[in-house]
Amino acid sequence: MNYTRSDFPESFLFGLSASEPGAETQTKGFDSFRFPIHWHEVLPRGRGQPDGVGVARVERLVETVLERGMRPCAVLDATLVPSELADLGGWRNRDTADWYADFSELVTTKIGDRLFSTVSKVSAEIATKQDSRSLARTLHHRLLANGRANRAMRSLGMSNLGVEIDLQEPGHATLLSAIFSGSYPQDFRASLSAHLPTGWEQDFSTIATPVDWLGTTVHEPRDLKSLTPLIAAETLDTAIYVSVLAESESDLVNHVDAILSSSASMPISGLFVQAENQEVLEALQAALTSTELPAPWVKPTGTVHDHWNLIADVGGTNTRLGISINGTLTELHKYPTGTLEDLREALVGVREKVGTAPHAVVAAGAGPVHNGTIHLTNANLMLSEVELARATGAERTFVINDFTAAAWSVADISDADVAVLQGANTPPAGTRLVVGPGTGLGVGALLYSEGRYHTVSGEGGHMGLSPRHRGEVDVFDAARHIAPDCFFDNSLALEAEMFLSGTGLPILYQAVGVVEGQVNSQVKSAKDILQTAQDGTDACAVKAARIFTEHLGAIMGDLAVALIPVGGVFLVGGVAEKNRWLFGQDFLDAFNAGGRFKKIRRSMNLYISEQKEFGIVGANNFCKNALVQN
Incomplete structure (x- = not known):
């Protein structure tokens, strides 16, 4: 082989691809070492806990490559889907894309800080012998997996990420178009778009996630010509790294000839060689060591960090x-x-x-x-x-x-975060009910089953509220003229939020004023109503606050009977936090007034949550649970 490093651009990298155990020890002259990480070897079940032996093998390999002065270049290989996932449909199952992304995250967290580059190997060959529906979905989900893995690794701080495509595989043009042009070719859409999953077009925002470089597996020197249309269309402007299998020295020379002749029109930045025999390896090493080696290895920008x-x-x-x-x-x-x-x-x-x-x-x-x-x-x-x-x-x-x-x-709430109104000092495990009078009236619940919480969403603040005493009939009737749209048909029942919230309390106050003959009374905010009720300077405010307190206690008691929240009933939000005086004996009496079920209501654990920023605390708890479930 008559070529030397001086025949290539200054930054051109030469790498050795793993061909057999121990290949990583053949370091003379090479800049990088390329090795596969097989999904099924690291995660035999495809998800869940990794195989410790498989992970340890990969870590030892990386350390050996570094000790030999080469850049470790990992290839994430999912050619064989773990058997348990194959039983679930393999690449026909959209969830496999997420599981593959999880595999890429695992690799990143284990060895990402020592890798020079990572490439996801995307193959169309796995889809070529299937029926049309399976073929379309397999290929689409494999592309989606590549995009999701790329995003997952970048979210951990990884850089120098690529995608590898075999230029002799049927369908490689479809893969290239999808990733670099953000669409499927016309012939693919004409024959298979009807078999793609619903909403497939929206997936291209992920599929076409930019990569730092393209890895191409080349079997014949002429294979590189298949990249010409993409380059001509200016959709492929990333660095290209070529991988070849060289069975003889002449075979290697032919590949190098093609790469050098293509370099004028293509951004080819490196060559990985899988040498089939010692003759090929020695010929390449002689060429690489005949001139000065390139600059020492520099780690890629960015550092791996926690999600x-x-x-x-x-x-x-x-x-x-x-x-x-x-x-x-x-x-x-x-x-x-x-x-x-x-x-x-x-x-x-x-x-x-x-x-x-x-x-x-x-x-x-x-x-x-x-x-x-x-x-x-x-x-x-x-x-x-x-x-x-x-x-x-x-x-x-x-x-x-x-x-x-x-x-x-309230999923992880402790005794330090609550004021006890009734019951145990420490909230026990079990179903939990949350009610919050704020701008509106919110109701939420966590159901406790098999040792964990499950969320229940609803609009409990819009349940019906009706008079509890004869003296309240006129108040509800007056409210019909103030907020008619909030009443249930022609009854005296209205949405609970229209009295029991910061928005509703002024309506309640105005209705009380009408009954008390104060037709032209001043409109007050909820804050002012509660303040004048507490200091006793406004009789209408005092009455409105009493109705508010008793009805809130009663509706919370009713909800508690419906759910039997062993883990506690919790008041949250600004009204509860800033107006503790509302939740005294009148509130407890209304909560516990349950006829034959009075004993059950009195047995409920009732608290005021004192958590700061409970909304964002809860959203974070939801996030932790959702990611575990997914």
Whole structure:
């Protein structure tokens, strides 16, 4: 072989590909060592706990490569899907894409700090012998897995990430088009688009996630010509690393000839050689050592770090954004709740501060969730999982109701976080009910089953509220003229939130004023009503506060009977925190007044939560649980 390093660009890298055990000891002249990490060897079940022996083998290999002065270059290989996942449909199952991303995360956390590069090997060959539906879904999910793995590794701080495609495999043009052009070729769409999973077009935001370089497996020198259309279309401008199998010295020379002739039109930056015999290896080593070696190895930019999640509690007035690492909230940022653009800017700001995309985003807001979207009840703002992903780059996004978050806030609550109104000093394990009179009236619950909590979402604040005493009939009747849309048909039952919240208390106060003959009484805020009720300077406010207290206690008692929350009933939110005087004996009497079930109601554990920022605490607890479940 007559070539030397001086025939190649200064930064051109030469690597040796693993061909047999011990190949990593053949270091003379090589810059890098390329080796596969097989999914089924590290995670025999495809998910769950890794195989300690398999992981240890990979770690020893990396250390040997480093000791020999070479750059470790890992190839994530899923050619063989772990058998347990194959039984679940293999690549036909969309969940396999997530499990593959989890595999890439495991590799990153174990050896990512010692790797020069990582490449995900994407193959179309696995799909070629299947029926049309299986072929389309297998190929699509394999591409989706590559994009998700790329994002997962970047979220941990990894850089120098690539994708590898065999240029002789049928379908390689489809793979290249999908990743680098962000679409399937016309012939593929014409024949197979009907068999792709629902919503496949939206997956291209992940499939076309940018990579730092392209790895190409070349069998014949002419294979490189298949990249020409992409380069001509200016959709492929990343570095290219070529991998070849050289069975003889002449075979190696032919490959090198093709690479050098293509370098003028293609950004080829390196060559990995799998030498089939000692003759080939010695010929290449002689060429590489005939001139001075390149600069010493420099680690890629970025460092591997723990995952972080972005937690948001979007209220009518303020939005709180928290950074969660290993389940612990480490930072909290507060912003005025404004437009969607304001929220997007805040999300991007936190992401840029950390420097990588979050692993997951959870956003809690007031309102019912439909198809991953909330139209916030008390703000002109829409939260959507799609928009959260677009703004942050997170692979997993969750939009939840604010009282789903409130319920999760008491999942790990201790005696230090509560004021006891009735029952045990320490909240016991068991189903838990949360009620929060704030701007609105929120209700949430955690069901306890098989040692863990499961969330229940609902709109309990819009249950019916009716007079408890004859003297209240006129108050409810007067309220019909103030908020007619909130009553249940022509009855005296109205939405509970219309009396039992910061928004509803002024309605209740105005209705009391009408009954007391104060038709033109001054409109007061909930804060002023409660203040004048507490100091006794406004008789209407005193009466409104009593009705508020008794009805809130009664409806909480009713909800408690429905759920039997052994783990406790919890009051949360600003009204409970700032107006403890409301929750005295009158409140307890109303809570416990249950006819034949009075004894059961009196046995309930009843608390006021004293947690600060309970909304974002709960959203973080939800996030931890959701990621375990997924």
